[in-house]
Amino acid sequence: MVNSNRLDATFAALADPTRRAILAKLASGEASVTELAAPFDMSLPAISKHLKVLEKAGLIARGRDAQWRPCRLRAAPLEEVFDWVAHYKRFWEESFDRLDEYLKEIQKERKHERKK
Amino acid sequence: MVNSNRLDATFAALADPTRRAILAKLASGEASVTELAAPFDMSLPAISKHLKVLEKAGLIARGRDAQWRPCRLRAAPLEEVFDWVAHYKRFWEESFDRLDEYLKEIQKERKHERKK
Numbered sequence: 006m007v008n009s010n011r012l013d014a015t016f017a018a019l020a021d022p023t024r025r026a027i028l029a030k031l032a033s034g035e036a037s038v039t040e041l042a043a044p045f046d047m048s049l050p051a052i053s054k055h056l057k058v059l060e061k062a063g064l065i066a067r068g069r070d071a072q073w074r075p076c077r078l079r080a081a082p083l084e085e086v087f088d089w090v091a092h093y094k095r096f097w098e099e100s101f102d103r104l105d106e107y108l109k110e111i112q113k114e115r116k117h118e119r120k121k
Numbered sequence: 122m123v124n125s126n127r128l129d130a131t132f133a134a135l136a137d138p139t140r141r142a143i144l145a146k147l148a149s150g151e152a153s154v155t156e157l158a159a160p161f162d163m164s165l166p167a168i169s170k171h172l173k174v175l176e177k178a179g180l181i182a183r184g185r186d187a188q189w190r191p192c193r194l195r196a197a198p199l200e201e202v203f204d205w206v207a208h209y210k211r212f213w214e215e216s217f218d219r220l221d222e223y224l225k226e227i228q229k230e231r232k233h234e235r236k237k
Contacts, residue, residue, distance in 0.1 A: 009138045016136035022125045025205075032209065080212030087210065089141075090203045093148065096196030097203075 011063070012089060015082040018062035023047070024055050028064060028078060035068070035077040127179070128205060131198040134178035139163070140171050144180060144194060151184070151193040 018024055027041055042052040056076060059065040063082050068075045134140055143157055158168040172192060175181040179198050184191040 013136050013138060016132045020129050020132035020136060022129060078212060080209055083206050083209045084213040087206045090199050090206065093196055093199045094203065096194060097200035
């Protein structure tokens, strides 16, 4: 059972496009704060604030090297999000099934009308 | 490509245990506000506020019947979360693989030590 507070913190951390972009960047390897700030029109303190949110949520870890302190992705909370949302899979699959049935029904009706 | 604002709204809506519990309840069928409020020690206005957040994020839809207005789950935004997070799957699978390798390595070393 996933800790509910942890899911709260993970979802809150993910509810920001800059923080999601930082995670996407870290998916290709660890990076320094300066490297992470580069693609964004943002000050280093603003980026650092986002990194603190991600670190608190356990989504990134930071190196101990005082000079460089590289950030790297930590995937455990993402797996918890995956497990949580996967429980609802049948709902979006069902809605596609229903749409599919509906389209087939329409096709059948059209064929029927053409025959008349 | 998923709209980034929509993902923001979805993640923000999911960052609350009451709202996640409401979705879990709706997974077993549509329900009225009174039915949804029952398991929580919360006033109807407080529950209504949560429902508004979920509705704005497209996670629930509400019936038009003025008397009853049942809520039901809408899964499309959850599918977007699933698709987003699934991109990171290799990271948690990799970390399990590495843990697995590490444990095998330890076992091998122990066997080796016993033989000595």
